Amino acid sequence: MAFYYNGFSLVLLNLGVLVFLSSCMGAHSGNFFQDFDLTWGGNRAKIFDRGQLLSLSLDKVSGSGFQSKKEYLFGRIDMQLKLVAGNSAGTVTAYYLSSQGPTHDEIDFEFLGNVTGQPYILHTNVYAQGKGGREQQFYLWFDPTKNFHSYSIIWTAQHIVFLVDNTPIRLFKNAESLGVPYPKNQPMRIYSSLWNADDWATRGGLVKTDWTKAPFTAYYRNFNAQTSTNGKFSNGAWQNEELDAYSRRRLRWVQKNFMIYNYCTDYKRFPQGLPPECRQ
Numbered sequence: 001m002a003f004y005y006n007g008f009s010l011v012l013l014n015l016g017v018l019v020f021l022s023s024c025m026g027a028h029s030g031n032f033f034q035d036f037d038l039t040w041g042g043n044r045a046k047i048f049d050r051g052q053l054l055s056l057s058l059d060k061v062s063g064s065g066f067q068s069k070k071e072y073l074f075g076r077i078d079m080q081l082k083l084v085a086g087n088s089a090g091t092v093t094a095y096y097l098s099s100q101g102p103t104h105d106e107i108d109f110e111f112l113g114n115v116t117g118q119p120y121i122l123h124t125n126v127y128a129q130g131k132g133g134r135e136q137q138f139y140l141w142f143d144p145t146k147n148f149h150s151y152s153i154i155w156t157a158q159h160i161v162f163l164v165d166n167t168p169i170r171l172f173k174n175a176e177s178l179g180v181p182y183p184k185n186q187p188m189r190i191y192s193s194l195w196n197a198d199d200w201a202t203r204g205g206l207v208k209t210d211w212t213k214a215p216f217t218a219y220y221r222n223f224n225a226q227t228s229t230n231g232k233f234s235n236g237a238w239q240n241e242e243l244d245a246y247s248r249r250r251l252r253w254v255q256k257n258f259m260i261y262n263y264c265t266d267y268k269r270f271p272q273g274l275p276p277e278c279r280q
């Protein structure tokens, strides 16, 4: 029985692989060896499963990181991450797009760890021409350490959409007409790093990293990049440049129920008035 069962699932598996391979041919689907360089942390950064899986780890001596070989100017970037499990307080897993130099642009996801059983914070930010300060933070509606989940960035000349499992959590619109700089001239690379930030990430350094739990490890798989200058992507809900009605509803659901910080409502921080893009 067991033999038949295994044989059968092997056939299914092979079929699955075939279907997977053929469904990937349109877009560029990733192999970590081909698409990324491990940039720091020595053997704390590893690629395995013939390029299908990557891991970063952090111990008391060092964190680790990687970056994409290619640069992108607009596109849809998808990656699945499984974050540091257990007591991850003080660790930060950063996953972002960035250009180079003092007037660089940047689109950030940062995952702030927590003590066991307490929620991660997903921190997002957008930098244009060297200036950030556009933070929104979220709790997630699942435990991001139990399974892989996808985190995506759609970047066009009109807007930036942050997505979690294909649900938009944040929409940052081009507000150049209001005098707000927008990232659209500098190509960006994809970066990720796992590092220790227990001096600020745990509500101003309240909780310290528990090094007896080291090494801390995060996993990456199913990288996919589609470049597009017109905002049209084959695997997105956006055949047009605006979010469709369903996506707008999902965005509102996340913003209403899971957003814990929004610079656009931080009146204390901006006593002279909110940034112009917030008044849209």
Ligand SMILES: *[C@@H]1O[C@H](CO)[C@@H](O)[C@H](O)[C@H]1NC(C)=O
Pocket: 112, 113, 114, 115, 118, 119, 120, 121, 201, 202, 203
């Ligand atoms: C950690 O958990 C506490 C308690 O639930 C929460 O207030 C905090 O926002 C969480 N995240 C971080 C990074 O401290």
